[in-house]
């Protein structure tokens with residue numbers, strides 16, 4: 162597929178890793194997604210933002226092969242596709258990390274790391290797991306992502322939420338994913354652990370992956386994102402390049418300006434914490450000076 | 460796994476602390492059952508000294524193997540997160556298929572034996588397939604198959620053979636060679652050892668290897684531990700589960716053939732209730748009812764406990780009425796021990 166616009170051709174590679182055009186999906190009579198368009202490029206982070214029930218998970222499930230879309234087109238490397246299983250998605254280089262179903266809690270870390278892509282020795286009836294290599298690879302791959310694990314034989318359920326996310330991300334990167342989908346990886350994490358996960362997102366990007374980062378939190382999305390897709394009630398509310406939007410505008414768009422003003426007012430009425438009120442107010446005014454800059458802005 | 464004590468230094472970390480062989484052992488699923496088996500063994504050795512004789516021990520092992528062969532398949536299925544309530548009667552269905560077919564068509568019994576294998580695997584396949592298609596709990600699906608097979612066993616045996624037991628096939632072609640395979644007696648050092656014991660041990664070794672050292676084993680733990688996570692990383696969930704049900708079918712065929720060739724006929728009403736014995740053996744052996752955790756060895760130890768309690772009561776010259784009480788007590792104790800051990804090892 163070729164972009165007709167010359168200037169766009171210069172700015173982007175000719176065929177994005179993934180491209181969605183007017184994609185729609187309904188569950189029976191529930192319309193979860195309508196007319197959503199977005200693109201994912203190698204070495205860039207595309208953020209999908211939206212409130213609960215906005216359709217974020219539905220969108221990424223289409224890309225990850227858990228559901229197929231009902232309308233619109235979904236292209237992978239310029240080729241139109243409908244994915245029918247996660248296996249198909251993985252074979253096409255698309256790996257997804259889900260907030261809750263990324264790993265099997267009772268299984269050791271190394272077994273989780275290689276689950277579905279186990280290394281084997283020997284052939285035929287004597288084909289067996291290459292346990293030693295798998296354990297060593299797990300340990301070293303995680304160390305490469307800056308995760309220092311105690312013992313790869315531990316059940317993965319014993320790790321903290323952030324560590325688990327990181328194992329899942331490292332796994333996707335190791336298995337040569339071209340596109341990495343992260344569904345609210347920071348939702349259940351503390352400030353510090355969120356920071357760790359955000360850093361892995363940038364590392365994955367720097368290794369040339371196209372990252373799709375789903376979140377509720379514009380403060381997490383803005384510093385790492387290159388593009389932002391805003392969803393509301395299954396519809397696209399806007400699709401921005403980083404240069405076209407500020408954190409304040411992003412936050413404003415997400416909450417809806419009027420709702421945010423109301424929140425600021427309410428907080429004040431309740432005698433809310435001064436700082437919080439100023440922060441909300443600052444965002445409203447569109448001059449939140451505290452926005453952290455993109456650590457790796459190009 | 461024995462890697463705890465032998466893993467290369469690069470895999471260790473100072474935060475793991477001294478993870479001794481003992482705590483490594485305590486993390487194994489079958490440890491509770493092993494302790495229980497040892498205690499029970501010592502107990503019967505004291506109250507019934509005959510129990511210690513080699514011949515009695517061979518009898519105990521034989522009793523254990525007739526549960527154990529099935530417990531292996533059922534344990535694997537349980538690790539994979541499912542139950543099979545039809546496992547007990549499916550053993551009889553398999554034996555009836557072999558005997559009724561070869562009797563009715565007057566064929567070589569080996570043809571019946573082959574057909575029985577196909578039927579047993581097909582029952583497993585159907586169980587698994589319906590489960591995956593409907594997403595109903597396996598409890599419901601296999602309860603339905605259990606009822607249907609119970610009815611079919613009785614009705615078809617009466618229809619074809621005209622009685623509640625299948626007609627004798629002792630004089631038919633191939634009977635003695637099939638008997639030599641499925642129900643043979645060996646004399647080892649003056650002790651009479653029956654062939655199912657060897658089949659059982661082979662089966663346990665094979666399935667342990669599959670579970671711990673092959674891809675399929677990894678998938679079995681995964682589909683039982685978290686089906687959705689397994690699917691999301693590309694594990695063929697549907698075929699793993701169907702395969703597990705077919706594995707139970709295969710074990711049912713092995714035991715069914717033994718039951719048939721140990722005599723020469725089968726009672727069509729048998730097998731009902733045995734499915735619980737297999738499940739009990741697996742649970743005593745440390746398999747988690749909710750799936751994702753357990754071992755084939757554990758199922759074997761569970762079956763051995765069953766065998767000891769069953770025969771030990773006879774050797775101690777108690778009333779066999781006590782047996783069920785014993786079994787219930789063992790089940791309760793073993794599950795509590797498993798629970799405690801599991802909590803302990805998770806705290807570490």
Ligand SMILES: Nc1ncnc2c1ncn2[C@@H]1O[C@H](COP(=O)(O)OP(=O)(O)OP(=O)(O)O)[C@@H](O)[C@H]1O
Pocket residue numbers: 188191192193211212213214215216217218219220
């Ligand atoms: N399997 C399903 N069957 C029916 N409706 C569904 C299903 N999955 C999602 N929906 C509906 O589709 C809509 C979008 O859901 P989705 O899970 O995509 O939201 P989300 O943006 O991921 O929300 P959250 O932030 O809470 O995760 C919701 O209204 C939801 O009720």
Ligand SMILES: [Mg+2]
Pocket residue numbers: 217218219
């Ligand atoms: Mg969601």
